[in-house]
Amino acid sequence: MADLGAAQRLELRPRRFGRVNWIGCWSLLRRHFKNGFSDLHYTILGPIVSNALYLLLFVIASSSLTSLDPLKLVAFIAPGLICFAIAERAFEASGANIIFEKHHNTHTDWLMAPLTATERAACYAISSTIGGMVVGSGVALMTLLFALPALAHPGALAFFAVATGMMHGLIGTLLGIWAMKWDQYTALHTFVLLPLAFLSGVFAPVASMPETAQLLIRLNPIFYLIDGFRYGMSGVNAADPLLSMLVALGMNAALFLWVHRWFRSGYRLKS
Numbered sequence: 031m032a033d034l035g036a037a038q039r040l041e042l043r044p045r046r047f048g049r050v051n052w053i054g055c056w057s058l059l060r061r062h063f064k065n066g067f068s069d070l071h072y073t074i075l076g077p078i079v080s081n082a083l084y085l086l087l088f089v090i091a092s093s094s095l096t097s098l099d100p101l102k103l104v105a106f107i108a109p110g111l112i113c114f115a116i117a118e119r120a121f122e123a124s125g126a127n128i129i130f131e132k133h134h135n136t137h138t139d140w141l142m143a144p145l146t147a148t149e150r151a152a153c154y155a156i157s158s159t160i161g162g163m164v165v166g167s168g169v170a171l172m173t174l175l176f177a178l179p180a181l182a183h184p185g186a187l188a189f190f191a192v193a194t195g196m197m198h199g200l201i202g203t204l205l206g207i208w209a210m211k212w213d214q215y216t217a218l219h220t221f222v223l224l225p226l227a228f229l230s231g232v233f234a235p236v237a238s239m240p241e242t243a244q245l246l247i248r249l250n251p252i253f254y255l256i257d258g259f260r261y262g263m264s265g266v267n268a269a270d271p272l273l274s275m276l277v278a279l280g281m282n283a284a285l286f287l288w289v290h291r292w293f294r295s296g297y298r299l300k301s
Contacts, residue, residue, distance in 0.1 A: 047144065054145045055153055061140070062157035065130075066123045067164075077119065077165050078172045081111045085176050088233075101177050108173045109260040110232035113194055115169040117227060117252070120162030120195040121202035121219070124154050128206030129215050137299060147294035151203070151286055158199025159192055166191060180264050186271060187262030193278035194255045200285035207292050207299060230256050236268040251281050 047054075067073055088107055089100045131137035140150065181187065201223070209215040229246070230253040236244055247253050248269070258274035261267035267274075293299075 051145055051149060054143050055149050058140055058143070058145065058150070058153045059157050062123065062127060062153065063161070065127050066157070066161050073119065073161070074165055074168050077115045078168045081115055081169045082172050082175070084111060085173065089176065104173070104177045105180070105264055106235070106260075106266065107233060108170075108177070109263040110230075110256050112166050112169050112173070112263075113190070113256045113259040114227060114232055116162035116166035116191060116194050117198040117255075118162075119165035120158040120197075120199040121223070123161040123202070124158040124199045125202030125206035125209075125215060125219075128203065129209055129212060132206075132210075132299070133212075141296070141299060147290050150293045151200075151289040154203045154289065155196050155199050155286065158202060159195035162195035162198065163191060166195075181262075182265030183262045183271075185262070186258060186275075189275065190255055190258040190262055190278065193275075193282060194259065197251075197255065197278065197282050197285060200282065200289050203289050204285070204292065207289075207297060210298065226250055226252050231268065232256055251277055254278060 085104060085107065088103055092100050092103045128137065145153075205215060205218055209218070230250050231247060236247055236253070236257075239247070254269060254274035254277040257267055257269050258271055258278065261271050261274070291297075
């Protein structure tokens, strides 16, 4: 009788989750954090050093070749560099991770996990956003070596930081799912996303550009993220902050639905 009671207690029963599989989500998030921050020299120190060199070069150039105040130049460029660092890390944290797992056939671990497409999409968006925020915070601390940053609108700054990380994390997820080779991933990143990021008003005021260039830049959704981030940090903006917020919300909603659809169908993941 004792053995029968022990067997009944050890009987495997189907697990019942609530509306959200919190244990599964936390496991997937922890897996992403472990993969994304396995090499701190690359993920955190690399962006800090490269952006420090950017600022140093601009300060030297402005002081020797132009009459611009280096501190004002840093105050304008620093928000764009911080936002760009958030975007780059969020993109790599999701896209490169999926490509790596597809090549090693380890993505089947989370494909077979009892997670819905919504939970998978949310985990990728959250993990990449947090990764971008960590790197962005490191770059922001680095800018203290050049000038004291202002916080004109902290609420707007936080909103656009999160929106930037989430948008690029979702784009990276889509690209990671679509690409079957590292060459495809790097080609789109190099020839599409990087030009869009650099042509978004990171290094120069949009108002000082030709009208045709201004029109093209305003068609670039990344411009509204960087402009909104700069508005939150220094109070300088080229577009209406409300418009920038609506563009950010719309782009993130559309990208999330796209990622959800691909996770639900198993597009290029189950073949």
